Amino acid sequence: MxxxxxxxxxxxxxxxxxxxxxxxxxxxxxxxxxxxxxxxxxxxxxxxxxxxxxxxxxxxxxxxxxxxxxxxxxxxxxxxxxxxxxxxxxxxxxxxxxxxxxxxxxxxxxxxxxxxxxxxxxxxxxxxxxxxxxxxxxxxxxxxxxxxxxxxWPDAFTGRLGDAPRTATPWAAALGGAVGLVWLYWALGGTAGIAHPAERNADWYVLTALSGGWALAAAAVTTTLTHARPARLPRRPALILGWIGSGSLFAWSAWKAPASLYVAWADPPDTLPPEHPAAAVTLHLCAVLAGAAMLRTLLRTRARAFGHRQPPPGPGHRAARRS
Incomplete structure (x- = not known):
């Protein structure tokens, strides 16, 4: 072993x-x-x-x-x-x-x-x-x-970016990148979309910055994979970053979106999040959609890479075997 x-x-x-x-x-x-x-x-x-x-x-x-x-x-x-x-x-x-x-x-x-x-x-x-x-x-x-x-799956992360054909950048990369930019804007002290600035603390800043950074990383990796550039870059680090970043987008927002919806609907007096409820719900729903679509893009890109590298045998291949 x-x-x-x-x-x-x-x-x-x-x-x-x-x-x-x-x-x-x-x-x-x-x-x-x-x-x-x-x-x-x-x-x-x-x-x-x-x-x-x-x-x-x-x-x-x-x-x-x-x-x-x-x-x-x-x-x-x-x-x-x-x-x-x-x-x-x-x-x-x-x-x-x-x-x-x-x-x-x-x-x-x-x-x-x-x-x-x-x-x-x-x-x-x-x-x-x-x-x-x-x-x-x-x-x-x-x-x-x-x-x-x-x-x-021994061949799950083999090959290089140039092994796959170039495709159009998916909408998920743009959406996830936009969400990440908003989160980083908040982490740097931006107040647009913030209803209660005084409620922001160190924990909120750290989590918001981490979420924004992973969202941008996932968007960048998804774009890189679909463009198949740079061609000599191994696929393994790109896929790992895309895996983690898209998972962070989906998992955290899938948990936070229902909580934000509850706060927006019930308006509990003892719960006062820094973000405006409508802004928080919108961002989390966009993050869930972007994360799930990015994972689908990563899996499909990997499948295209194998199809590009290993095309099905043609008539010439069969003729060679008969000879």
């Missing part, structure tokens, strides 16, 4: 194990709040708190199952699309969480308090375990997903 494959297998087990504390903490919150022994989070009613944490428990279960599918024999037998989609969405979530968690840990250390230490409803040890779960899952998937793809 190659060294890379061994590292990927160990990383998959590590990712599954890292997410267990997060799932157990979320279960304890749901059970404790229903039993009346743990408080409900600030700004939430009982039903909202239970539904939100139940959803995150389900997401954690899917993450653990995904990590095990990347290493266990049965993961090679299940259909490819569910594994690819789950890995794509999971990578999209974690690519922004990882830098954010590191930033939060550094800021907590500088401030002299641990993660969650300022929140009386979350002890510091719980906040630390939650951050470690995300960090472990993210780092584990970063190694386990490429190793799994290499085992199941």
């Amino acid at each position: 190659e060294r890379w494959d061994r590292a990927g297998r160990r990383a998959a087990y590590g990712a599954a194990l890292a997410l267990v504390p997060y799932a157990l903490i979320k279960v304890s919150w749901v059970v404790g709040s229903l039993a009346g022994v743990l408080p409900v989070g600030d700004g939430f009613g009982m039903a909202e708190w239970v539904v939100l944490n139940t959803v995150t428990i389900g997401m954690a279960a899917i993450g653990i199952a995904l990590a095990l599918a990347l290493v266990r024999p049965w993961g090679m037998r299940i259909p490819g699309p569910p594994v690819v989609i789950c890995a794509w969405v999971g990578s999209g979530f974690l690519v922004s969480i990882l830098p954010f968690a590191v930033f939060g840990a550094l800021r907590g250390s500088a401030g002299g308090s641990g993660a969650g230490g300022d929140d009386p409803e979350m002890p510091a040890w719980e906040g630390t375990l939650v951050q470690l779960s995300f960090l472990g899952m993210g780092l584990g998937l970063a190694l386990a997903v490429p190793a799994y793809l290499r085992r199941r």
Whole structure:
């Protein structure tokens, strides 16, 4: 077994194990709040708190199952699309969480308090375990997903950009780039589309900047792949950047769009996001569409590359075989 494959297998087990504390903490919150022994989070009613944490428990279960599918024999037998989609969405979530968690840990250390230490409803040890779960899952998937793809589809990332014919730039690249520019504009302090500037904090700036950067990266990679230039550039780094960037666009906005719609419709008095609800909903819906279309473009571009490099045998080939 190659060294890379061994590292990927160990990383998959590590990712599954890292997410267990997060799932157990979320279960304890749901059970404790229903039993009346743990408080409900600030700004939430009982039903909202239970539904939100139940959803995150389900997401954690899917993450653990995904990590095990990347290493266990049965993961090679299940259909490819569910594994690819789950890995794509999971990578999209974690690519922004990882830098954010590191930033939060550094800021907590500088401030002299641990993660969650300022929140009386979350002890510091719980906040630390939650951050470690995300960090472990993210780092584990970063190694386990490429190793799994290499085992199941050995030629998935081979070749160079010039192997595929040039095609027109898809609308998704333009749409995703526009969304990324707006997010970076906000991260740099822009106020157009911001309803409550005073509500912007360091966490909001970091997440907005990360989302905008990945959106622009995905748009640039999608354009590069469809133009098949520069021809000598290996396809692997371009596909990886496009995979991560499009996943970030889709995953985060697929989660934030319903939340923004709820805020716009219900106007809860204890929830005051910095963005104007209409602007936030519009951007997130555009990001979901752009991310999904970019993934489709990446997959189709890869298929065209194989078709271009390996054309079907013609009559001359058959004649040569008969001779």
